[in-house]
Amino acid sequence: MDSLxxxxxxxxxxxxxxxxxxxxxxxxxxxxxGSRASATVKVLWILxxxxxxxxxxxxxxxxxxxxxxxxx
Numbered sequence: 894m895d896s897l898x899x900x901x902x903x904x905x906x907x908x909x910x911x912x913x914x915x916x917x918x919x920x921x922x923x924x925x926x927g928s929r930a931s932a933t934v935k936v937l938w939i940l941x942x943x944x945x946x947x948x949x950x951x952x953x954x955x956x957x958x959x960x961x962x963x964x965x
Contacts, residue, residue, distance in 0.1 A: 925953070
């Protein structure tokens, strides 16, 4: 019985982590679209985030396109 409970907790915990990771990846894609980068750079970043979600998001956090200040 204890192993069954541990199994359920492990699955729920893994599901929550995956849900958070998907949310962060979508957030990164939205911020990439709102950046001042060129269209080509935006497409490349979004493709990278889509096809390489784990390393793509970590890479995006460090070197991804930044949100520019709005021009008035």
